[in-house]
Amino acid sequence: MTTPVLHATPELVTTAWLISVVGDRVATTLPKPGADGTLSWADGGFVTHVVAGGASNIYVPMRTPVMGLSCWAANPGSQKPPWNQAATLAESIVAACLDHDNIPRRALALPGGYPSVQVKSAYTVGDPRRITDDASSYACYDIPGLVIAWTEVPS
Incomplete structure (x- = not known):
């Protein structure tokens, strides 16, 4: 039996890129509270993402998914949502998109044997x-939409 060839996915690429922007508080779903009700992400917020659209280029091996992002913040022990913390997280992503000197980025490593x-x-x-x-x-x-244009790096 041959081992299947792994290819990068929009979720894996988006997670890796966002981690390079906001740190290790990114996933496709929001983490559940711990057994004691604490939120592991309460101090810095959290970013979730989902594929909202996009397409592959039919002539060039480039992917351009459109990702929907949600930037979350919580203030445990209070009913007042920390709007500024969530807004700051979202604006840091917008600022990273405008940092043209830093894009294109060096190759991003993906987990689990993906290219x-x-x-x-x-x-x-x-x-x-x-x-x-x-x-x-x-x-x-x-x-509502983060477009990330990416290609796999030949191995």
Whole structure:
């Protein structure tokens, strides 16, 4: 039996790129509270993402997924959502997209034997917006579209 060839996915690339921007507080789902009710991400916030669209180039091996992002912040012990913390997290992502000297980035390593990728460009298609009425009193800012153009690095 032959081992299947692994290819990078939009979720893996987005996670790796966002970790290089905001640190290790990124995933496709928000972490659940611990057994004692504590939030492991309460101090710095958290970013979740989902594929919202995009396409592959039919002539060039480049992917350009559009990712929906949510930037979360929590203030345990208070019913007042920390809006500024969530907004700051979202704006740091927007600022990274505008840091043209830093894109394209060096190759990003992906976990689990997936090939490295190079991000050619990253930009947002919409400004961060406040999402209100969260029953958990979390603060959330959404970025409706983050486009990350990337290619796999040949091994």
